[in-house]
Each structure stands twice: as C-alpha cells, then as structure tokens.
Amino acid sequence: MxxxxxxxxxxxxxxxxxxxxxxPAEESAPESGGAxxxxxxxxxxxxxxxxxxxxxxxxxxxxxxxxxxxxxxxxxxxxxxxxxxxxxxxxxxxxxxxxxxxxxxxxxxxxxxxxxxxxxxxxxxxxxxxxxxxxxxxxxxxxxxxxxxxxxxxxxxxxxxxxxxxxxxxxxxxxxxxxxxxxxxxxxxxxxxxxxxxxxxxxxxxxxEHPELAEEPARYTYLSVSGPVKARVDAARNGGKSDPAALEKQGLTVERLEDTAADLPPSLVAALEEIRPGQSLPVQGEGEQWGYVILLEKEEAHPxxxxxxxxxxxxxxxxxxxxxxxxxxxxxxxxxxxxxxxxxxxxxxxxxxxxxxxxxxxxxxxxxxxxxxxxxx
Missing domain, CATH: 1.10.4030.10 (Porin chaperone SurA, peptide-binding domain)
Structure with missing residues (x-):
C-alpha cells in the first residue's frame, strides 16, 4: 500500500x-480588439x-x-x-x-x-x-x-x-x-x-564463559521441498521421492540444506530427531505456501x-x-x-x-x- x-x-x-x-469599470472593449x-x-x-x-x-x-x-x-x-x-x-x-x-x-x-x-x-x-x-x-x-x-x-x-x-x-x-x-x-x-x-x-x-562451545551440535542434511499447491506437495511427499531433479519436474522448489541444531528452531530439531534418514516430516503451510522436509543425513552431537x-x-x-x-x-x-x-x-x-x-x-x-x-x- x-x-x-x-x-x-x-x-x-x-x-x-x-x-x-x-x-474593473473598463472591462468592456471594442469587439474588434477582443481577440x-x-x-x-x-x-x-x-x-x-x-x-x-x-x-x-x-x-x-x-x-x-x-x-x-x-x-x-x-x-x-x-x-x-x-x-x-x-x-x-x-x-x-x-x-x-x-x-x-x-x-x-x-x-x-x-x-x-x-x-x-x-x-x-x-x-x-x-x-x-x-x-x-x-x-x-x-x-x-x-x-x-x-x-x-x-x-x-x-x-x-x-x-x-x-x-x-x-x-x-x-x-x-x-x-x-x-x-x-x-x-x-x-x-x-x-x-x-x-x-x-x-x-x-x-x-x-x-x-x-561459554562452555557450550566445547560440543559440536547435531548436524542435519535435508531437502526443503515447497510449492504453492498443497495437493501437488502432498502427492510428492506420498510418492516418497528424494531426488531433487524428479521433484523439480513436478513443479516444486527443492533446496538441499545443511544446518546444526543450533541453527534451527527447537521444534524442527525435535521433529528431525523422531525420523530416520530417508523419511520426511508432514506437509505444513497455508495459502499458497506449502512444504515439507526430507531428512538425508544426521550426525549426532559430539565433543x-x-x-x-x-x-x-x-x-x-x-x-x-x-x-x-x-x-x-x-x-x-x-x-x-x-x-x-x-x-x-x-x-x-x-x-x-x-x-x-x-x-x-x-x-x-x-x-x-x-x-x-x-x-x-
């Protein structure tokens, strides 16, 4: 706006x-000079x-x-x-x-x-x-x-x-x-x-002052799959494919990402801990923004x-x-x-x-x- x-x-x-x-009293003018x-x-x-x-x-x-x-x-x-x-x-x-x-x-x-x-x-x-x-x-x-x-x-x-x-x-x-x-x-x-x-x-x-730095947090490699049509995103997840090229052919946007647990929201970290590599999280979103995550690799936290x-x-x-x-x-x-x-x-x-x-x-x-x-x- x-x-x-x-x-x-x-x-x-x-x-x-x-x-x-x-x-003002002299407003009138000869017709010939008007123009x-x-x-x-x-x-x-x-x-x-x-x-x-x-x-x-x-x-x-x-x-x-x-x-x-x-x-x-x-x-x-x-x-x-x-x-x-x-x-x-x-x-x-x-x-x-x-x-x-x-x-x-x-x-x-x-x-x-x-x-x-x-x-x-x-x-x-x-x-x-x-x-x-x-x-x-x-x-x-x-x-x-x-x-x-x-x-x-x-x-x-x-x-x-x-x-x-x-x-x-x-x-x-x-x-x-x-x-x-x-x-x-x-x-x-x-x-x-x-x-x-x-x-x-x-x-x-x-x-x-920061003893938490001594530990390497868990690291996750995953695909973020998204699209504007929920039905299409649901179909891709149900198909179980994790090949980015195949998913992109279905009109979806695919990003390969790698993050530590410290970089991600706690709710997402908790959800990723519940699945194994190759599995995916449920589709989430609203309006014209829908997506899900496919976990590819998980590295446990270590000193x-x-x-x-x-x-x-x-x-x-x-x-x-x-x-x-x-x-x-x-x-x-x-x-x-x-x-x-x-x-x-x-x-x-x-x-x-x-x-x-x-x-x-x-x-x-x-x-x-x-x-x-x-x-x-």
Whole structure:
C-alpha cells in the first residue's frame, strides 16, 4: 500500500485579474480588439504563473535545505543524491502488512522516514568504502540471492517475480537496489570481522564463559521441498521421492540444506530427531505456501577437539565485537564525508539502528524478510 508523505503544495487561485492600465469599470472593449486583448491576457497570466511556479520550486528546495539539488532530494552524500522515492520505497518494504503503520502520527511518520533516510545514507557510505577497496558484490551473487528469495515464494526469477513484487506494492528496481545494499553490507561486515584479532587471553576467557562451545551440535542434511499447491506437495511427499531433479519436474522448489541444531528452531530439531534418514516430516503451510522436509543425513552431537573449540570461540568473539567496530567505522565515515540532509522535512536526532549481524544461514520466514526489506542496516 502506498504511504503518503507530507509535501509542500502550491495553490494558485486566479480571481478577476485586471491588465495593466485597466480597471474593473473598463472591462468592456471594442469587439474588434477582443481577440488581441484575450491573447495578451493569456500571455500575461502564463508568464506570471511560470514565475510563481519557479519561485515555489526554489522555495521548496530552500526549505528542505538542498538548494540546487533535484526536486525530491532528501540528502546528498558525497555528491550522490538520496531521493524521497527511495525513502518511501524502503519505508513501504519495512511496513508492508503492518496495521500499526497506518495509525502513525505525523511526528512518528517523520521519525520512521528519518530512520529510512539514515539507512540509505549508511548504505551509500558502505558502497563507497567497498569501491575504494576494490571490493564488490558480483552479478552472480545478486542473481543467486534473487533466485533464493523468489524460490521461497514459488515463483521464477525475472518477469514472474517482478509481477509478484509489484503486487506487494514494491517497485522491483528499488527492491533489487535494497537487495544489493544488503549484500554489500554483509560483504563489508565480513571484511571488518576478518580484521578483528582477539588476544588468546580474551578467547580463553570467552571459552570459559561459554562452555557450550566445547560440543559440536547435531548436524542435519535435508531437502526443503515447497510449492504453492498443497495437493501437488502432498502427492510428492506420498510418492516418497528424494531426488531433487524428479521433484523439480513436478513443479516444486527443492533446496538441499545443511544446518546444526543450533541453527534451527527447537521444534524442527525435535521433529528431525523422531525420523530416520530417508523419511520426511508432514506437509505444513497455508495459502499458497506449502512444504515439507526430507531428512538425508544426521550426525549426532559430539565433543570438539581443543583447536576446534578455540577457533569457534575466536569466531564467536569476532561477531560479538563487530557491532562496535562497525559503529566506529560508520562514525568516522560520516565525519570524513560531505553529507547534506534536509533539516526541516525530517528530524535529525533519530538514533542510528544497530548494524546487521554477519551473514547466517537463512531459512523459512526469512524469505519474507528479504522481500520486505529485512532488518535495519
């Protein structure tokens, strides 16, 4: 649903204009000069209207604090414009399907728009940092992510997925822009985390605080089979096939996944513990989203070797230290950038959202987060 946003409007009310040299008492004119007088009047009103309109546009740009910027620009980051259209799109992705968003006050809406604007500014700074370092998200990675998200909705990437996104009230081009920004943020945070080198003493202390790291949790390899038609999904499960190619020929989406018990919901772990490799869980879902799981392999939980525990603790500590490091980098990037933000249209004192965590395996309802904008950057 399209969200509205307070905008400045120009209202021109044209009453009884009098041409120079005339007064209302002199309305009548010789019949022969009527056409010429009408043309002169039209020309005068047109010129005056254009002057007023241009003046209003200049005033709008002055009010939002971005003289010389294109209309609709809410921020300029190192010469790169961030538009109202981008802010609206991100807001729509974040609030799609939310009834609470329809009952916001003007100040609350402005604060939400300000949060979206800050996210877009931070995304631009991340993009520029990656460019400086010669890093980039490849086109293949973007296509793979789009296929992953579209598969979660049972549609093909491309035209079919675009139509699905439009039905959700989202511009496909702006959705892809946000998808790319999310992948860039993950790349940059992975790069930042790789530079974190906790001391052996800190890692040892972390290991003592987290004894659960000493055990390798149970690991499951399984197929996630899904489709929009319940009868077709039921038939596939009852057929007992576990060959992905054969299932895909039936019009179903099949993903081969491998996760530890720590990565999965407890309810799913409990269900997988009740079946043997080759067996499947019951079909679940609603509407046009139905699916089931086929267990392929199961590795029982077991103690880790000392070096494995140390490496696991080191990585976990990196993740714990990452938010502060990202925050410090972002503060420095802002200080070293030329950023202009509309001072009147949006508040400037909105708290910055916490950075996204490092990429983790995403399943289930995360596809909906990917479509609707996911977490705040």
């Amino acid at each position: 399209k969200k509205s946003f307070p905008a400045l409007a120009l209202l021109l009310t044209v009453g009884a204009y009098c041409l120079p040299g005339c007064s 010429a007088l009408l043309e002169e009047a039209k020309s005068w009103l047109t010129d005056r209207g254009e002057r007023l309109l241009n003046s209003a546009r200049d005033e709008i740009r002055r009010v939002v604090g971005l003289d010389g910027a294109a209309p609709g620009t809410l921020a300029v980051v190192n010469g790169h414009a961030v538009s109202l259209r981008q802010v609206e799109a991100l807001y729509d992705m974040r609030t799609a399907g939310s009834e609470a968003a329809q009952a916001l006050s003007l100040d609350e809406l402005r604060a939400d728009y300000a949060s979206c604007l800050w996210t877009l500014v931070a995304q631009r700074l991340v993009h520029e940092e990656l460019e400086r370092r010669g890093l980039a998200v490849s086109e293949a990675e973007r296509l793979r992510e789009e296929r992953r998200v579209s598969a979660g909705y049972g549609v093909e990437p491309g035209a079919e997925f675009d139509a699905f996104v439009r039905d959700e009230g989202i511009d496909p081009a702006l959705w892809r822009e946000q998808m790319s920004a999310r992948l860039e943020l993950e790349l940059w945070q992975t790069t930042l985390a790789a530079g974190i080198s906790p001391s052996p003493e800190d890692v040892s202390a972390f290991m003592r 880790k070797r000392a070096l494995e525990v140390f490496a696991c603790a080191q990585e976990a500590l990196r993740r714990e230290l990452l938010p502060a490091l990202y925050d410090a980098w972002l503060d420095e990037a802002v200080k070293n950038s030329r950023i202009r933000i509309s001072p009147h249209l949006l508040p400037r004192n909105v708290p910055r959202p916490a950075p996204r965590p490092l990429p983790e395996p995403e399943h289930g309802n995360d596809d909906e987060n990917a479509l609707m904008g996911g977490q705040d950057e």
